[in-house]
Amino acid sequence: MISGAMRGKGLGDALARHLTKPENDEVIVLAPRGLGSPDLIRQVRELVALSLGGGTDQPVYHVHCDPDPSIEDNAGARARWWLLFEREFRLAGQPYCGAEHEKHGRRHEHRVYGLVRRDGGVVDLAWDYARREKVSRIVEHEFGLAPVPSKHARAIARALREEGRADVADWLEAAGCLDAERPVAPLSPEERLVQERTGVSLASVRAAAMEAWHASDDGEALRDALRERGLLLHAGRSGPVVYDESGAAHLLTRLIGAASKAADGQRIPAAAVRARLEGLPLTQAGDDNGRDHGQVVGAGATAAGDPDGAGAGGGGGRAGAVGPDRGPAVPDGGGRDAGRGDPRPALRRLRGLSVIDARALTRRLKGLDAARLAELDRERARLGNGLARADMWGVGRL
Secondary structure, three states, X not given: OEEEEEEEOOOOOHHHHHHOOOOOOEEEEOOOEOOOOOOXXXXXXXXXXXXXXXXXXXXXXEEEEEOOOOXXXXXXXXXXXXXXXXXXXXXXXOOEEEEEEEEOOEEEEEEEEEOEOOOOOEOOOOOHHHHHHHHHHHHHHHOOOOOOOOOOHHHHHHHHHHOOOHHHHHHHHHOXXXXXXXXXXXXXXXXXXXXXXXXXOHHHHHHHHHHHHHOOOOHHHHXXXXXXXXXXXXXXXXEEEXXXXXXXXXEHHHHHHHHHHHHHOOOOOHHHHHHHOOOOOOOOOOOOOOOOOOOOOOOOOOOOOOOXXXXXXXXXXXXXXXXXXXXXXXXXXXXXXXXXXXXHHHHHHHHOOOHHHHHHHHHHHHOOOHHHHHHHHHHHHHHOOOHHHEOOOOOEOO
C-alpha cells in the first residue's frame, strides 16, 4: 500500500483542479460527506469556509491511497484503508471530498478532509507519516502481501502490540523488517514538488555537483566546474547554494552529501564542502534567482568579464553590500538609481523563492513572537539609555 498526504490552506482552486486533471485515464468524483456544493472546486472552498473558526491556518488535509497492483480487490483494500485511517486520526465525522483515479492500469483514491471540528478543535496529525504507515501495514497483512520496508518499522510494531494487533507485529518481525537497515527516500516531499514544478531532475543536479567536486581541489575551481555544468554558485541563507537551469536553488552541502552517499555509501560531510570554499567570497543571486548571473565576486566588486559592469546582483550595480553613500544593496534590486522605497524588486525576489526557501523565511518570521519581543524590551530597559522610557516615536511611557 502506498499513501501520501499534505496539509495546506486550501486557498485557490489548484487542489481541486489537480484532482480532476485530464492526464488520468479515468476520473470519478466521489460523493462528498458533510458538504453541499455540487462540484469539487466549490466543495474545497466550502471545506475552507467551514474551518474559519478553527485555530489553524492549514485546515485542509489532502490524502491519497494507492493499493498494490497484486491486490485483486482494489476497492475492498481502499475501503479498508480509509476505515482504519479515519479511526486512527479520529476523522470519521469530518467532512471530505475527493476523486478516484485510474492511470496506467492502477486505481487509487484522493480525499481532502477538513481538519477543524464543530467545537473549533483541530484534528491531531502528529506523526502522521508513521501512523499512515501503520495503517498500510495492517492492510498489507490482511490482504496477504509482504510488508513494505519502513524506517518506522520498530515504532509501528510497538504501537501495534499496544493496540492489540500482535499478529501484524509478529508478521513484521518474521519478515525481518525490525532488523533491516532503515530505507532512505531519494527525495523528500518538498524536493519532489520542486522537481515536478521545474522539470529538472534532482538526480542530474546531484550528479553534476559531484562531478564538479571531483574535478576541483579548491573553491575557485569548484565554482568554475559547477558553471561548466550549468550550475551557478551563490551565497544562500543556510550556506552556499547552486542554481540549476530552471532557477531553483539547491544547498550545495546537501547535494554533495546526497550524491556521495548514493555513490559509495560514504557521505562527504558539510564541513568538508565548506572547508573547500573557505576564502571564496560569494554573493547573493539577483532578482531572477541567479539564472543569468554566474560570477561569484567579493562585496562591492564588479564581476569580471561582464561588459556592462553588472555584478552578480544584476541591474548594472555592484554585488554584495554597498557603502553608506550608495543605495540599497543590489540583491534587493537597488543601487543608487533604483528609486528609494520602491518595494517591487523585493516583491519579485519573494515571489521567486523556492518552496524550501519560502518555508524557511516563514519559520524565521514566526520566530518573532511575543516572548522574543518581550525579551528585547527587557534588554532595552536594562541598557538604561532612555529607550525604556520612550516608544519609537519618542513618546514617554507611563
